[in-house]
Amino acid sequence: DAGVIQSPRHEVTEMGQEVTLRCKPISGHDYLFWYRQTMMRGLELLIYFNNNVPIDDSGMPEDRFSAKMPNASFSTLKIQPSEPRDSAVYFCASSLVRDFGEKLFFGSGTQLSVL
């Protein structure tokens, strides 16, 4: 299996621009998670989906952030407009959850720099 695939690996953009991050979960996994990692706050959960439906988006910082999962094999995280404080590493993770105790499989992340 190819694992969780994220693109792009690196993104550099100017403040005010729209940024779209992409994720392909492991085939068959029914949970998908978007995390953000910064030095100050560590790894934070932004939103997660179950069977393509958003379950908890309480971690999404502002209305500038939105996430979609149009099908079981693809998800996007969009920031519009982007700001310098959005600079971070964004991780996508997926899991096949049938009970408590299932582990997450992480992608390699997208390093976002907003200038």
Added chain:
Amino acid sequence: SQELEQSPQSLIVQEGKNLTINCTSSKTLYGLYWYKQKYGEGLIFLMMLQKGGEEKSHEKITAKLDEKKQQSSLHITASQPSHAGIYLCGADRGSTLGRLYFGRGTQLTVWP
């Protein structure tokens, strides 16, 4: 506030030395996960502990969960440069299926 507290924040050791990283929660955990992250890469699963007093080992890494299921330690014996990276603990509180909460991580440097 952080769900999990990790200590130390960073650790620099000489190759061959033993070391311990701690992870503490103020709430009882259903499961405690240890992940390792190398620079520019995602998180790699190391071990999961669920039972109070449980201990697991893989190669030179041993993880323990205390009886109260609120504290875990990760111990590396005879550290090597390949052990370098960021170690994160993640917690499953058993309240929201599939969701894990993470500590800020411990940056480990091993010098030859």
